[in-house]
Amino acid sequence: MADLHFGDDQPIDAERAAVDAVVPPADAATVTETERLVRGGRSRRQELRHLLLPVLHSLQHEIGWISPGGLNCAAERLGVPPAEAYGVATFYELLRTTDPGHRDDIVHVCVDPTCAIAGNDGLRASLEASGARVHASPCLGQCERAPALFIQGVGRPDRVPADDEDFRLPQAGDPGLRVLRRVGEVDPTSLDSYRQHGGYQALAQAIAMGPDAVIAAVSESGLSGRGGAAFPTGIKWRAVADEPGPGKHVVANCDESEPGTFKDRIVCEHDPFAVIESMTIAGLATGSPHGWIYIRGEYPRATARLEGAIAQARAAGLLGDDVAGSGQRFDIELRRGAGAYICGEETALFNSIEGFRGEPRNKPPFPTTHGLFSQPTAINNPETLINVLDIVIDGPEAYRSVGTERSPGTRLFCLSGRVAVPGLYEVPFGTTLGELLALAGGPVGSLAAVLLGGAAGVFVSPDALDMPLTLEDAREAGATLGSGVVTVFDDTVDMEAVVVRIAEFFRDESCGQCVPCRVGTQRQHEVLVELQSSGQPLAPQRAELIDDMALAMVDASICGLGHTAASAVRSALALGLIGNGS
Numbered sequence: 001m002a003d004l005h006f007g008d009d010q011p012i013d014a015e016r017a018a019v020d021a022v023v024p025p026a027d028a029a030t031v032t033e034t035e036r037l038v039r040g041g042r043s044r045r046q047e048l049r050h051l052l053l054p055v056l057h058s059l060q061h062e063i064g065w066i067s068p069g070g071l072n073c074a075a076e077r078l079g080v081p082p083a084e085a086y087g088v089a090t091f092y093e094l095l096r097t098t099d100p101g102h103r104d105d106i107v108h109v110c111v112d113p114t115c116a117i118a119g120n121d122g123l124r125a126s127l128e129a130s131g132a133r134v135h136a137s138p139c140l141g142q143c144e145r146a147p148a149l150f151i152q153g154v155g156r157p158d159r160v161p162a163d164d165e166d167f168r169l170p171q172a173g174d175p176g177l178r179v180l181r182r183v184g185e186v187d188p189t190s191l192d193s194y195r196q197h198g199g200y201q202a203l204a205q206a207i208a209m210g211p212d213a214v215i216a217a218v219s220e221s222g223l224s225g226r227g228g229a230a231f232p233t234g235i236k237w238r239a240v241a242d243e244p245g246p247g248k249h250v251v252a253n254c255d256e257s258e259p260g261t262f263k264d265r266i267v268c269e270h271d272p273f274a275v276i277e278s279m280t281i282a283g284l285a286t287g288s289p290h291g292w293i294y295i296r297g298e299y300p301r302a303t304a305r306l307e308g309a310i311a312q313a314r315a316a317g318l319l320g321d322d323v324a325g326s327g328q329r330f331d332i333e334l335r336r337g338a339g340a341y342i343c344g345e346e347t348a349l350f351n352s353i354e355g356f357r358g359e360p361r362n363k364p365p366f367p368t369t370h371g372l373f374s375q376p377t378a379i380n381n382p383e384t385l386i387n388v389l390d391i392v393i394d395g396p397e398a399y400r401s402v403g404t405e406r407s408p409g410t411r412l413f414c415l416s417g418r419v420a421v422p423g424l425y426e427v428p429f430g431t432t433l434g435e436l437l438a439l440a441g442g443p444v445g446s447l448a449a450v451l452l453g454g455a456a457g458v459f460v461s462p463d464a465l466d467m468p469l470t471l472e473d474a475r476e477a478g479a480t481l482g483s484g485v486v487t488v489f490d491d492t493v494d495m496e497a498v499v500v501r502i503a504e505f506f507r508d509e510s511c512g513q514c515v516p517c518r519v520g521t522q523r524q525h526e527v528l529v530e531l532q533s534s535g536q537p538l539a540p541q542r543a544e545l546i547d548d549m550a551l552a553m554v555d556a557s558i559c560g561l562g563h564t565a566a567s568a569v570r571s572a573l574a575l576g577l578i579g580n581g582s
Contacts, residue, residue, distance in 0.1 A: 006075070006082055009068035016073060018062040022055045023048065023077045048078045052355035056089050057297070057336060064103050064154040065096040080355065091357045091511075093137070093339025094152060094297045100133075106152040108137035108298070112259040112505065113451075113498045114416040114487055115139075118146035138341065138505055139259035140298050143416035143487075144423045150298045158300040167270070170423040170440065176402075178410050179386050180426045183270040188305050191312040194273035200318065202389040206281045207326045209392070214285040215241060218388060221396035222408040226383040227253060227344075228453070228482045228560075230471050233388075236378055239368035240286040243376035248288035250330075251372060251379040252279055253349060254295035254302070257341040258454035259505065260485035263412040264382045266424050268295065268302035271386070272309040276332065278385035280313075280323060281392065283330035286378050291332035294349050297339055307334055341509035345559045346371075346379045348511070359513045360559035383412050383484075403429035407470035411481070417451075417488040418444045427469070434465030436486065445490030449577055453482025455502045456564035458571035480567075495577040499569055500528045506565040517562030520553040524566060531579060538579035546570065 011019070055078065059070045066089050075085040089097050100106075109115075109124045127134050127149075142148035142160065151159050169184045171177060187193035194200070206214050219234025240248055252275060256264045268275060279291050295303050310332050313319045321329045340358045342348045347361035350372045371377025387409060391399045400408040407429035413436060416422045420441025427436055433450065437443060449459045458479050460467070467477055474481050489495065503525040512518045527546055531538055550566035557563055572578045 006072050007068060009072055011067070011069040011073040012063075014062050015059055015067065015070035018058040018070070019055055019073050019077055022051055022058050023074075049080055049355035050353060052078055052080055052085065052088055053335065053338060053352060056092075056095055057338065060095050061153070061158075062155065064106075065099055067099070071097070078355070084356075088355065088357055091340060092297075092337075095338050102133065103154050104133045105154055105156075106135050107132045108135050108140065108150040108152060110138070110140045110142070110146070110148045111136045111501065112139040112455075113489075113501060114143040114260060115147040116497070116501065117417060117489070117493050120147035123147045123149065137298075137339075138509070139257065139261075141256060141262045141265045141296065143260050143262050143414060146416060146422070150300075158297075160298075160301060169266075170421050171425060174426075176410075176428070177426050178390055179267070179383060179412060180271075180424070182274065183266065186271060186273075188270050188272055189308055191273060191309070191316060194271075199273055200277055200324075202392045203277050203280055203318070203324055206284060206392050207324060211241060211285045211287065214281065214392060217391050217396050218285075221387075221391045221399040222406075223384065223387050223391065223399070224407075224471070225380060226387075226412065226484065227256075227381040228258075228456070228480070230481075233380060233384055236368060236380075237282065237286050240288065240376045240378045243369060245375075246287070246289060247373070247375040248286060248290070249372045249375060249377040250279055250282045250286065250288045250291045251346075251349070251353075251377055252291070252293045252385060253344065253346065253379055253381045254293055254299070254306075255337050255344045255349060256381070256483060257296055257344050258456060258483045258485060259502075260414055260416055260451065260454045260487045261483045262414050262416075263424050263484055265299050265302050267382045267386065268299070269305055272302070272305040273313070274386045274389060275306065275382050276309045276313050276319070278382075278388045279332060280319065280330050281388055282378055282380070282385060284323065284326065284328050286376075288376075288378065289329040289331070291330060292353060292372065293332060293334045294337060294343070294353060295334065296337045296343075303334065303336055310334065340511075341505075342511045342559070342561055345561065348559070349379070350377070357511070359511045360561075362558060381483075404468075404470050404472075406472045411469065411484060413469070413484045413486050415440045415486045415488070418447075418490040418493070419488045420444055429470045430468045432465065433460070433467050433469060433486075436469060437465070437488065443488050443490060445492060447488065448491045448493065448495070449489045449572075449575065451487040451489070451568065452485065453480040453567075454485035454487075455505050455568055456480075456560070457482045457485060458567050459575055459577060460571075461575050478571075495572065496528075496532045499572045499578050500525070500532050502568050503528045503565075506561065510561060510565070514556070514558045514562065516552045516556040517558070517565065520549045520557075520562065521565050524549055524569060528569065528578075535581060537581035538573065543573065543579070546573070 140148045223233045224230040343358040348358040352358040507521040507525045553562040
């Protein structure tokens with residue numbers, strides 16, 4: 001087969017070492033039956049494919065790019081056809097398959113709306129003047145400290161600006177905090193500190209309750225997913241628990257790449273043991289011995305904190321073959337993404353872990369029966385998981401004591417843009433948008449619009465400040481809470497530039513697998529660039545074209561990216577933020 005042909009390019013010693021650091025030696029002992037179950041009973045060569053993304057990271061880190069010789073070495077060791085390995089390597093923003101001609105660090109500077117209005121142009125200019133290699137990047141998940149940058153190291157660790165010494169949660173000390181109550185209080189590098197703040201009491205309680213009682217409590221609490229879809233967590237866990245066999249998985253989706261979102265980064269950086277403990281409860285409750293954390297590649301500090309928490313929990317017997325003396329097995333592997341918004345979609349994430357391009361799968365079948373490695377999988381984001389700790393300890397009624405009947409509990413919101421105190425906030429469901437903004441010091445300047453839900457969300461006008469922030473009220477208003485993004489714009493912001501950038505984001509981040517999304521996002525961006533350059537009102541036929549493209553993407557796209565790629569654009573037009581020729 002043509003795609004099995006290896007070229008003549010050979011790896012250098014450093015590239016061989018980079019592959020060796022990740023891939024077991026070729027003469028290693030045969031995998032155990034347990035390991036075979038994790039990979040779905042595949043052959044040894046197939047079982048190694050899930051190491052492709054870590055190997056590509058290792059090659060990139062070692063010499064600053066993935067050369068043909070390095071790619072050949074990786075493909076041969078993993079038993080992956082070279083064309084497929086190349087397809088994976090070229091899929092991600094953080095990986096390069098052409099020689100950059102230098103071995104310097106790459107400084108990624110965010111170009112999405114929050115950073116744009118915070119002066120990212122000036123940051124880029126100053127970095128370039130200093131001789132830095134600057135790369136324009138989509139949202140880096142640091143919106144509360146815009147303009148943001150991320151340094152991709154060559155031969156040394158990736159890094160972000162140090163902020164731990166002066167980090168302070170805006171609501172620090174607020175007795176109403178639930179998910180965030182330990183953030184800034186607990187030492188995120190110490191299991192002992194986490195235990196001194198009540199850590200692992202929930203796991204002990206969950207073991208005493210048993211799986212059925214834990215799932216019943218989660219179901220009765222009304223906990224829903226916090227990643228945007230708001231699917232009931234208890235239903236998801238029950239479906240996985242009811243599937244037979246030991247080949248099951250729990251996945252923590254920490255690949256938050258929605259522009260304006262940074263909540264899971266802060267949680268993972270400052271309360272990593274809570275993520276590990278809640279994942280362990282999910283594993284024991286669903287009968288899933290295998291846990292995975294998929295975290296975006298631009299989060300080096302959060303990655304290091306989670307890796308440290310996993311190691312300490314394992315050493316303390318809180319992960320492994322006998323979790324906390326329960327007689328049950330649960331352990332966690334961490335996988336680092338490489339810059340692809342689409343990998344936040346659950347099935348694209350599975351493909352990425354398995355060593356394939358991060359393209360979404362058709363549904364059905366659904367992840368609860370055919371998820372990671374085609375096995376039953378429960379996937380939640382960190383905010384959703386951490387809520388389980390209080391539900392287990394205090395019970396579902398206590399959890400429902402705040403919020404509303406249909407949206408119980410609290411919700412994390414990421415506030416950025418023209419607001420006095422950007423940051424992460426936790427409020428009960430039902431808090432109004434105006435009350436949330438007031439908690440953050442209020443808008444700066446004359447409020448023009450608020451973007452709810454990020455690039456995949458919708459703009460709302462100042463008239464929406466009285467809207468309760470619940471799933472049901474947002475739905476009734478034609479809005480969405482999404483992943484908790486609240487980006488504030490005043491009347492000095494060039495909204496056409498903002499909307500054009502949103503359209504460009506979706507054009508660039510579409511995986512290209514399905515025609516409606518691939519073509520629709522491209523054409524949508526072209527129409528908006530044309531509008532921006534003309535300085536004229538949007539002609540009726542062009543507005544109709546945008547509506548037609550949106551309808552096609554919603555009806556025929558495989559995943560949520562295509563379904564929501566026109567949401568912000570159409571809401572901006574409806575509110576008169578763009579398209580009026582002003």
